[in-house]
Amino acid sequence: MKRLSVIVCGLIFMSRLYSVDDGLEKVTFMPQWTAQAQFSGYYMALEKGFYKKRGLDVLIEHATPISGASDALKTGKADIVTLFLSTGIKNAAAGMDIVEIAQISQKSALVLVTLKKSGIGSPAAMKNKKFGIWQCDFQEIPMAFMKKYDINPHVIPIATGINLFLWGGVDILTVMWYNEYHTLIMHGVETSEINTFFLSEHGLDIPEDGIFCSGKFLKDKPDVCKKFVEASIEGWEYAAKHKEETVKIVEKTMKIYNLPFNKAHQSWMLDRMADLIFPGGKKLDSVLSEAVYNKTALILKESGSIKEAPEYKNFFKAIGDAKK
Numbered sequence: 368m369k370r371l372s373v374i375v376c377g378l379i380f381m382s383r384l385y386s387v388d389d390g391l392e393k394v395t396f397m398p399q400w401t402a403q404a405q406f407s408g409y410y411m412a413l414e415k416g417f418y419k420k421r422g423l424d425v426l427i428e429h430a431t432p433i434s435g436a437s438d439a440l441k442t443g444k445a446d447i448v449t450l451f452l453s454t455g456i457k458n459a460a461a462g463m464d465i466v467e468i469a470q471i472s473q474k475s476a477l478v479l480v481t482l483k484k485s486g487i488g489s490p491a492a493m494k495n496k497k498f499g500i501w502q503c504d505f506q507e508i509p510m511a512f513m514k515k516y517d518i519n520p521h522v523i524p525i526a527t528g529i530n531l532f533l534w535g536g537v538d539i540l541t542v543m544w545y546n547e548y549h550t551l552i553m554h555g556v557e558t559s560e561i562n563t564f565f566l567s568e569h570g571l572d573i574p575e576d577g578i579f580c581s582g583k584f585l586k587d588k589p590d591v592c593k594k595f596v597e598a599s600i601e602g603w604e605y606a607a608k609h610k611e612e613t614v615k616i617v618e619k620t621m622k623i624y625n626l627p628f629n630k631a632h633q634s635w636m637l638d639r640m641a642d643l644i645f646p647g648g649k650k651l652d653s654v655l656s657e658a659v660y661n662k663t664a665l666i667l668k669e670s671g672s673i674k675e676a677p678e679y680k681n682f683f684k685a686i687g688d689a690k691k
Contacts, residue, residue: 391424392591397445399436399454399505401527402429402624404617404636405545405576406449408471408644411609412602414616421594429624432526433502440465446584447595451575452655452663453507453672459682460673464581467683469596469653471603472576472643476544477508479564480551485538488562490516490569499525499537508571509541511670515569529554545639549632573663575643577655585684593686600651607641610634655683 398406409427412418418425428445430436436448437458449471450458458465481487487496490512498520500509513520523537529550532540542548544565552558566572578596585592606613614634621628644651657679664676676682 391419391422392588393424393426394418394591394595395426395428395444395446396595397428397430397436397439397448399430399449399451399576401431402617402621402626403546404614404633405543405640407606407613407617407637407640408603409599410602410616410620411606411613412598415602415605417598417601417605418595421598423591423594423598425595437463440579440581447578447580447592449576450579451505451507451573452577452659453573453575453667454505455577455579456660456664456667456676456682457507457672459677460667460675464583465579466582466585466681467577467579467655468585468592468686469578469599470574470655470659470683471578471599471651471653472574472640473646473652474574474643475508475565475567475572476575476639476643477566477571478542478544478548479509479512479566480532480540480542480548481538481562481564483560483562487538490518490564493518493520493539495520496538497521497523497536499523499531499540501541502526505541507667507670507672508566508573510672511571511666512564512566512569514670515571545636545643549635549639553629553632571666573666574655574659578653585686589686596653596686600653603644603651606637607645610637610641613637654685 396409398409413425413427430439436445436450437454439445440448441463452470455465455467487493498513500506500522502524520539525531529540529547531537533554551561578599580592614630614637617633618628660679660683667673668676
């Protein structure tokens with residue numbers, strides 16, 4: 368029994384990414400998905416000591432397809448998380464104590480895909496079809512697409528992956544441009560064989576990944592939040608400029624979680640994330656504009672995801688580099 372306890376403790380240790388130093392402010396951070404290049408900036412902030420030099424001892428613990436970052440923030444298992452902007456607003460509208468402190472992604476990467484042989488080549492053709500959509504934290508904007516075109520499909524919750532789509536279990540699949548879309552191509556599906564519906568081209572260009580914490584955490588530890596945002600932005604800037612090095616750190620991180628690593632796929636993901644975070648090579652502006660907030664809130668209201676949204680000033684709190 369003693370040996371088993373040691374093994375279990377070892378496994379728990381290996382399932383986490385640590386930046387351990389006595390005397391530093393400890394912060395538990397949860398990205399909203401499993402380990403991959405989508406979160407390269409945070410890995411590099413940890414690897415290169417950007418958190419540490421600001422006095423932070425950051426523990427990165429990843430969400431899973433069935434246990435989301437929203438729940439971790441709500442229950443106190445995480446101090447700071449990443450979430451889609453739409454998810455953050457939905458949580459706040461439901462009464463959750465949550466604020467956004469930086470908007471990292473600047474554009475939408477959500478795409479719906481269908482096989483051309485299915486004959487589903489337009490939103491109208493999606494009616495009453497089987498629609499694969501993720502189970503937690505990522506549903507709001509795809510649901511808004513359905514509402515906009517009065518599709519009323521048969522929604523089938525999926526945890527992760529593309530297999531159900533390839534096997535014909537769903538007719539329409541929600542994918543991310545930087546992730547599952549490329550996975551389809553790597554599985555031998557030709558681009559000429561699929562229809563793509565970029566939600567950004569359907570009036571739903573809502574930026575996704577942002578950094579969130581509770582209002583209480585921000586009130587109690589504003590300096591920690593400021594330092595975390597600044598270090599994370601520095602991490603993303605480094606990742607975008609040192610992609611080969613970054614992909615190696617992504618590989619190391621994924622191996623800690625016993626996840627399969629494919630260099631071509633993770634390199635694609637990092638490139639696409641750089642496109643989303645630094646569109647046109649621009650410097651990252653982590654301020655969520657009031658116009659984008661209001662547009663997102665309106666979309667969520669019209670789709671029935673929320674009834675009322677909190678005021679912009681109560682939802683977004685510009686700190687650190689976001690003030691510049």
